[in-house]
Every structure is written in structure tokens, then in C-alpha cells.
Amino acid sequence: MSKGKFVAFCLIAAALLSWQIASVNTATSGASGIVDACASDANSAGGCWFSCPLGDADRLDEIGAIISIHADDGAGGIANIPATDFYLLGCTDGLVLCGGGGAINADSASNASGNTTMSGDMAASGCDLDGVVVVIQGTIVEEGTPPNCTPKCLPFDAVTPDISGDGGVIDGAVDAIDFGNFGLVYDNPPAYDACFDYNCDTQVELADFGDFGLHWEHSCQGGN
Numbered sequence: 001m002s003k004g005k006f007v008a009f010c011l012i013a014a015a016l017l018s019w020q021i022a023s024v025n026t027a028t029s030g031a032s033g034i035v036d037a038c039a040s041d042a043n044s045a046g047g048c049w050f051s052c053p054l055g056d057a058d059r060l061d062e063i064g065a066i067i068s069i070h071a072d073d074g075a076g077g078i079a080n081i082p083a084t085d086f087y088l089l090g091c092t093d094g095l096v097l098c099g100g101g102g103a104i105n106a107d108s109a110s111n112a113s114g115n116t117t118m119s120g121d122m123a124a125s126g127c128d129l130d131g132v133v134v135v136i137q138g139t140i141v142e143e144g145t146p147p148n149c150t151p152k153c154l155p156f157d158a159v160t161p162d163i164s165g166d167g168g169v170i171d172g173a174v175d176a177i178d179f180g181n182f183g184l185v186y187d188n189p190p191a192y193d194a195c196f197d198y199n200c201d202t203q204v205e206l207a208d209f210g211d212f213g214l215h216w217e218h219s220c221q222g223g224n
Contacts, residue, residue: 030075037142038149039072040114042134046155048200050211053098053162053172054218055123057211067118067154069106071136077114083107085137086116090128091153095160096170098123098220101135123220125162125170127195131155157200161212162219173219174212182212 044067050058060066069086071078086106089095097103104122118134131153134141142149164181165171185191185204196204198211217223 032073032075033078034073035078035081035136035139036072036074037139038144038146039074040136040139040141041070041072041143042141042152042154043068044154044156046131047157048198049122049156049158050198051122051124051158051160052215052218053123053125053160053174053220054215054223055098055103055121056218056223057121057160057215059119059121061119065156067134069110069116069118069134069136069141071110071114071116077110077112079110079112079114081110081114081116081137083109083116086118087135088118088122088132089135089140090126090158091130091133091151092128094126094128094130095132095158096125096172098125098172122158124158125160125172125220127160127163128156128158129194132158157194159195159198159200161198161215163195173221174215174217175219179212179216182209 045065047063047065049063049065071081083106084102087101088104103124104118104120106116106118107120108116110116133151133153140151143152144150161174162172162178163170164177166177182196185193185196186209187205192204196208198208
């Protein structure tokens with residue numbers, strides 16, 4: 001084969017190889033980097049989770065309920081999503097988060113497979129007995145089969161000592177209004193309210209009073 005023909009052959013072969021590689025990448029990856037609600041996932045043992053607006057109550061790792069999270073765009077895991085892009089909401093919107101999405105974040109950015117965890121505490125007021133949902137870059141993680149996926153509520157009784165304020169509006173502070181409402185159900189079985197049962201033992205008793213006292217005058221702005 002002449003030198004000219006050999007060079008031409010090599011150029012054609014290289015072009016074909018490049019086209020094949022581009023074709024494979026385009027056809028098989030399909031990656032968008034946009035979080036797919038139903039392809040993503042979150043799991044936790046759940047349980048009784050007592051939080052405070054100051055963010056100094058139960059940690060998920062302390063109660064054996066670390067949340068494992070998988071971020072996916074439908075073609076595979078999404079790597080390097082910042083830890084601050086992962087947060088939680090109450091399943092029935094019963095939680096008021098101190099600092100919004102900064103109330104709790106992931107432990108680290110998502111790894112090469114799109115996985116991370118949450119193991120810390122949450123700065124929150126309110127009460128949501130239907131659990132929490134994981135949010136990734138503004139998208140709530142769902143479960144089911146498309147197109148019928150629905151938000152995946154992780155099984156927590158999410159309770160806090162701050163569930164009221166002036167005019168019944170949660171104010172982000174554990175204060176006298178909360179203490180008055182706690183007193184109405186304390187050691188009063190007929191008036192039992194699970195939102196005041198901080199250890200979830202179906203009684204509002206001395207242990208719950210102790211938890212309330214530990215977080216007295218704590219707020220989003222600080223504590224005593």
C-alpha cells in the first residue's frame with residue numbers, strides 16, 4: 001500500500017472510530033443531570049424524631065435512623081450534587097424549617113454513584129406525624145411506577161417543642177405559649193396529642209416535660 005493510501009486509510013479509520021464512540025455515548029448514557037423524582041430514592045428505618053428550632057435535639061445517627069439517599073436522572077446516579085442541595089420537608093407540610101433548606105442537609109456531596117446520607121439533627125418547629133420527604137435540588141423523591149409516582153414519606157413521627165405562637169402561628173421559638181399548650185395535655189390522657197409526646201410512648205408525662213425544659217427558650221435565633 002502506498003504511503004498516501006495508508007495515510008488516507010488511517011484517517012478514515014479514525015473518523016469511523018470517533019463516530020462509533022460518539023454514537024455509543026449518545027445512545028447509552030442519556031444523562032441529563034436533572035433529578036428524576038421517581039428514579040431517585042431515599043430510605044430510613046424512621047422512628048420517633050424530636051427536633052428543636054435551634055437544631056440541638058436528636059441526631060438521626062443517634063436514633064438509628066440515618067437516611068440513605070440516591071440521586072438519579074433516569075439514566076444513572078448523579079455525582080457531585082452539593083450537600084446543601086439535599087434537605088427535608090414534612091409529608092403534610094407540618095414542619096417549619098429554621099433556615100429553610102438549611103435546616104438539615106446531607107453529610108456530603110453525592111458520590112460517583114449518586115449516593116449520600118443524612119445523619120444529623122434538624123432545626124425545625126411544628127409537628128408532622130406522617131413523616132418526612134427528601135428533597136434533592138428542589139425535587140421531592142417519589143416512589144411507584146411512572147407516571148403514577150407519589151412522594152415517598154419516610155416513617156418518622158417528627159415532633160418539636162414549638163408548635164404554636166401568637167394567633168396560632170408557629171413562631172420558631174419555644175416560649176410561654178408552647179408551655180401553656182403543653183400543660184393542657186400533660187398527664188391528661190383524654191387530651192392526649194401525639195405532637196406533645198416527644199418520646200412517642202403514647203403518654204405525655206415527666207420524660208416529655210424534661211425534654212421540653214431542655215429546649216426552653218430555644219429558637220431559630222439562638223438559645224438560653
